Amino acid sequence: MADMLARFAARNPELTFDLRLHDGFVDLASEGIDLAFRVGQSDMRSLKSRKLGEMRSVVAASPDYIAAQGAPATPDDLRHHACILDTNRRTPRRWVFLKNGKEQAVDVQGRLHVNSARAAVELAAAGLGICYVPRFAVTEAMAAGRLVPVMEGYDGSAIQVSAVYLEGRSLPRKIRALIDFAVEDSRAAALL
Numbered sequence: 446m447a448d449m450l451a452r453f454a455a456r457n458p459e460l461t462f463d464l465r466l467h468d469g470f471v472d473l474a475s476e477g478i479d480l481a482f483r484v485g486q487s488d489m490r491s492l493k494s495r496k497l498g499e500m501r502s503v504v505a506a507s508p509d510y511i512a513a514q515g516a517p518a519t520p521d522d523l524r525h526h527a528c529i530l531d532t533n534r535r536t537p538r539r540w541v542f543l544k545n546g547k548e549q550a551v552d553v554q555g556r557l558h559v560n561s562a563r564a565a566v567e568l569a570a571a572g573l574g575i576c577y578v579p580r581f582a583v584t585e586a587m588a589a590g591r592l593v594p595v596m597e598g599y600d601g602s603a604i605q606v607s608a609v610y611l612e613g614r615s616l617p618r619k620i621r622a623l624i625d626f627a628v629e630d631s632r633a634a635a636l637l
Contacts, residue, residue, distance in 0.1 A: 481608070494609045539551070
C-alpha cells in the first residue's frame with residue numbers, strides 16, 4: 446500500500462498524507478481516519494468497502510529447516526511440522542488450500558504465535574518453523590534464498606483486500622480519488 450500511496454502522492458503534490466500502519470483493526474471513527482486499507486472481510490456494519498483485489502498466501506520454510514525436518518508435500522503433512530501461527534488470521538490454527546479447484550483445510554500447531562506476517566517470515570527464515578503468509582511478505586526473503594516455498598501445487602486461500610470508510614459520511618473528492626486510484630493501481634500492478 447505504501448508504494449501505491451507514493452504513486453498517488455506523486456500525482457497529487459498538493460495533498461498531505463498521514464499513513465498509519467497497524468496489523469490489527471482500528472476504529473476509524475475514534476481515530477479520525479478517513480480511509481483504511483484492510484485485509485480480510487470486515488464484520489462492521491458501520492463501514493462501507495470497495496474491493497481492491499485478492500491476496501494469496503504461500504507456505505514457506507528456510508532451507509535449514511527443510512534439511513533438518515523435511516518439506517511437507519501436502520496440507521496433511523503440516524500436522525507433523527512446527528508451524529508459525531499468525532494470530533491476525535481469523536483462524537490462525539486452520540490453514541486452507543486449493544488444489545484443482547478443491548479446498549483442503551488442515552489444523553496446524555506450533556509454539557510460536559505472532560501478530561505480524563513479517564515476524565512470521567523472520568522466524569521461519571531463522572529456521573524455527575513453517576510460515577503461511579501473504580506472498581508480498583515473503584518476496585524479499587525468497588529472493589535472498591532465506592525462505593523457499595513448500596507444498597507447490599497447493600494455492601493458499603484468497604483473502605480480500607478492500608478500501609474501507611465510514612458509512613453515511615460524505616467522502617471528500619480527494620478520498621474518492623484515492624479509492625479509485627487504489628482500485629486501478631491494484632489491477633495494473635497485479636500486486637494482489
